Amino acid sequence: MVASQTNRENSAPRLLDLYRTMVRIRAFELACEAAHKEGKVTGAVHLSIGQEAAPTGVCSNLRRDDVIASTHRGHGHTLAKGAAAETMMAELYGRATGCCGGKGGSMHIADFSVGMLGANGVVGAGIPIIVGAAQGLRLRGSDAIAVGFFGDGATNRGPFYEGLNWAAAFGLPVLFVCEDNGWAATTRTTSMSGGPGIAARAEALGVPTTVVDGNDVEAVDEAAASLIAEVRGGGGPRFLLCETYRLKGHTVHDAAPYRDPREVEERWTRDPLRRARDRLLALGVGAAEIERLEAEEEALIAAASASAEAAPWPLPAAAFDDVQDNGGAAWAN
Amino acid sequence: MVASQTNRENSAPRLLDLYRTMVRIRAFELACEAAHKEGKVTGAVHLSIGQEAAPTGVCSNLRRDDVIASTHRGHGHTLAKGAAAETMMAELYGRATGCCGGKGGSMHIADFSVGMLGANGVVGAGIPIIVGAAQGLRLRGSDAIAVGFFGDGATNRGPFYEGLNWAAAFGLPVLFVCEDNGWAATTRTTSMSGGPGIAARAEALGVPTTVVDGNDVEAVDEAAASLIAEVRGGGGPRFLLCETYRLKGHTVHDAAPYRDPREVEERWTRDPLRRARDRLLALGVGAAEIERLEAEEEALIAAASASAEAAPWPLPAAAFDDVQDNGGAAWAN
């Protein structure tokens, strides 16, 4: 496994772009949290607050025709891959104009038009899917690649293992991205895991692994850029392990009493947005420019929320659409 | 991972015992093969011919109250754990006196009275089961241990991964024994596997691994003895990787045309029985003694076959027994 090196000349414009995406995700998540409190967004909602850097750094190196699979915590991946906040927010509000027409909600957010093949309600289930997407892309003769995001908790599931082995055995164009936030719901993942860690597991399956500070968006960006080039170049699968932290509860319902408040407090000091912002300032970007960017993104999300709220609800009849061509709607009882 | 050292002073009596078990397994398998040809034994039958050393070497270090889980290729494990050839053969003949009353057959051979908790028709499925058995034994305060046998092909299944992680995370008294015969049905396992190999995978999951020549029964015996002592001593799980070969087809129906005949021929020269026999002779054991032992075992198996053939078939009504206490037989329709 290779520790990522940093080389950050002339990086302000790039970092501004990355920061913009992170700010968008954060604003989206905060709006979502607030809307949930008001009962406008319902169900289990898992926020990416604190984990914005990994989706941002990785997806900023992808093409639109590259595909990704996500997890229950999928808003960040979806936005980073280029989905519109508006249709996403409409989805969370359950409206007809939502990217899934209101059928998915947070746990099944997806935007196939930008190659975001879906969040998933089943931990780890996206991994075999993304591996197969890579196989399908190769069969089609495409040079698009596939990226699978998942959490540390998912690395204890069989499909993680089968998926990595599969990708390695077939030399598939997949990048695996693990956002290791240390926790799987109320459980510390290391307390339930044997062996030296996730990187060693991936390596033992033949997937070369890079470990990176997952709260340093530039580090993620840089590592992802080179891994994605290797994957697209036919080098077979790669694994990027991003060390990060979930700054909020597991879901919006979770106050996370099982965590030491000092741990959380300390982690806030490593907030990826704050770090990127400090670094922008250090690189000489003016506070005014940063604030303008922040305001723009906040306005964009506010508009998305307003538009979602004004959007029409799906008609009940839509519940019978898109089940299947044979034996679907006509068979409704 | 530790390469097994050999230290074979005064080993003739021990080796004679081991050889006896291997001869018994071989004779059983040959009888079974013949009976299958005659249509007396039916269904899919997977023979252990060529793989007698691993079950023999491992089980000779187990207590009766230790438990094992086996695979589709389970006759050797069952005999080595101490089951009677007679009830086993009766099972394969489908008779009422069989160890499973005729319900299991080859793929579900089991003898709980000697701690043999079952062959399994599903590759890898025995692994979580044996891990749980270890957990149950610990909960009961027993110092018995659990041993899981499986093949190389099983190491690509999720339950293998989940099971090893589980055992490591909980520090359970399990010995994992992989009989790596190179093949999974018609597929060379290495052709479908990423990474450096099975041992690296087990180590990455926190299970210390020993690799041994699985056709050298003394080497297996010695390695198993020390690993089992560690496991029983509370050291947590251990992994024994036995390199071996299946000298016959995958099932009795399989002529194995997908293998190079020279590969098979070469492997016959490393037949574990032949090696043990040569070594006994080298240790000064007389040919007559060896032949007497062989004749005894062959007679025992011949008697088992004869007795199986004479045994009664199960009554059809027995098909309704042992389904479940509530909603079983009384609900038969």
Added chain:
Amino acid sequence: MGELSYLEAAIRALRDEMRRDPLVWAVGEDIGRGGVFGQYRGLQEEFGPERIVDTPISEACIMGAAVGAALVGTRPVVEMRFSDFALCAIDELVNQAAKNRYMFGGQGRVPLVVREPIGLWRSSAAQHSQSLEAWYAHIPGLVVTAPATPADNLGLLTAAIRCDDPVVHMENKNLWGLRGAVPDGDHVVPLGVASVIRPGRDVTLVTWSATVHDSLVAAEEVARQGVEVEVIDLRTIWPWDRGRVLDSVARTGRLLVVHEAVKAAGFGGEIAATVAEELHGRLRAPVRRLGGPRIPVAYSKPLEDVYRIEPARIAQACFELARAAAA
């Protein structure tokens, strides 16, 4: 007689059984902090981490390990969190747990309980809302329970834990907060025994789990217009209480089965078919089923509601059945 919630009743059942029998233990993700619904609250504090066992996210191994632990004589209670996640452990449940006793000729027993919360709940969408009791009823070797009340959750979970065979215990996520009277002391609801929770002469309504409550509402409603519905809470799906259902339909001549699960190939088909087979000549109206449409559950409320069976629809079906009687 105290009052407990459905969730508290489950805690009491498990706690009492764990006190009674040191070989009873529970295993599942996050249960050390009380479990995802709080249904293990306080138990790790009392019984420690060796008996209230947190696990990795490894459903297949959770279930498989429970099979092994059961084979050596312990009594694991497996938590699957949402019944949907049990789909990651189906080989272990169906090929291993359910068949073990039979396939090895009765050498072993697999006294495990799998808790699989079912049902629509709070915009949970397609992968957190399923009710697959019909699947397990189809599998030889399994017992299937689905309590509708706190008392039955106490009594059936207790019975499940004491049962020597694998039991799939399907609690309904929407009922966790439901409060109700619960007997003091040892309370066991025998497996396979339905409960007539409202007597009636006109229509036999068979149901279980959350739809029991909707059915009662509907029964009250139609009673105001003179139709008396006998509501039978099946409680155990396998073995189902055929005798009690047939007796009732023999009297009323009319059957309505109501379940939240998809109607197509749902367990209502088994009941309706059995009644039609056994009581054809005594039926005053055709048998009838209400179940979910054959669509996944959607997130958005207006779409989710399409899946839901409201008391009004149940009442309507009862009226129609009763009217057919007159004809």
Added chain:
Amino acid sequence: MGELSYLEAAIRALRDEMRRDPLVWAVGEDIGRGGVFGQYRGLQEEFGPERIVDTPISEACIMGAAVGAALVGTRPVVEMRFSDFALCAIDELVNQAAKNRYMFGGQGRVPLVVREPIGLWRSSAAQHSQSLEAWYAHIPGLVVTAPATPADNLGLLTAAIRCDDPVVHMENKNLWGLRGAVPDGDHVVPLGVASVIRPGRDVTLVTWSATVHDSLVAAEEVARQGVEVEVIDLRTIWPWDRGRVLDSVARTGRLLVVHEAVKAAGFGGEIAATVAEELHGRLRAPVRRLGGPRIPVAYSKPLEDVYRIEPARIAQACFELARAAAA
């Protein structure tokens, strides 16, 4: 019109579709050497290892990868070897493949076929003999096919491959060697259309897969004594051909469903319940089902045979139904 075995018909279906559409491919263990039953014989030679893809023993990943590959526009044909092993991939099939189209609001399609060989076969015992078509019929999003003849295996597998939704194609292990006439050229059996393979006025017998043949034997037998049975091979389990079945029963007034799967909560319940619901007033006898007892399949012949439904039992049931008519 040529003659092919059921197995050869499947090879032809897959070969022709792979020639027609370069995005059709197959994936499963050992299929490069022809597959465990020979049902992929010769295909890797023609299409190479990138389209006839051997895999690790990783059922969950086989199925999950097929979902992903389908989402990007290819058409994978998944081989599960024995339907029993598909139980290692149920999350992938039921939570992922079946729900994808719906839960993402129609953004994606999952045009995959899962081949799941079913049925009793050669002393295969509890873990290699199951028929779980009822499970899949219960799952929104899935199509389920179960051909009984070479021509239908050709036509249904072709239809399954061309279908834009996931199809569970359940071939019967006992029928691989069965020979029969097969149309030349493009042969597609439409999904959801049953086939009346024997007309009759007295009893409607609905069946599928291997029991089609036992049912025909029984029908001939009872015909010799004047009872004319209309045998309907359902062919597609979901969507089942309700119209054709109801039309037939409307004429005969008698229904017998025969399937090898366990009777309890089997798909026969759906059919019998539907007929009882829809045609109660026109039934001349109670609906009737024959299915496996709710026991695992045992190895030994006398025990295995207890599970088996022989033509004699089917004939007996037909007589009883016809006699009830007279009454």
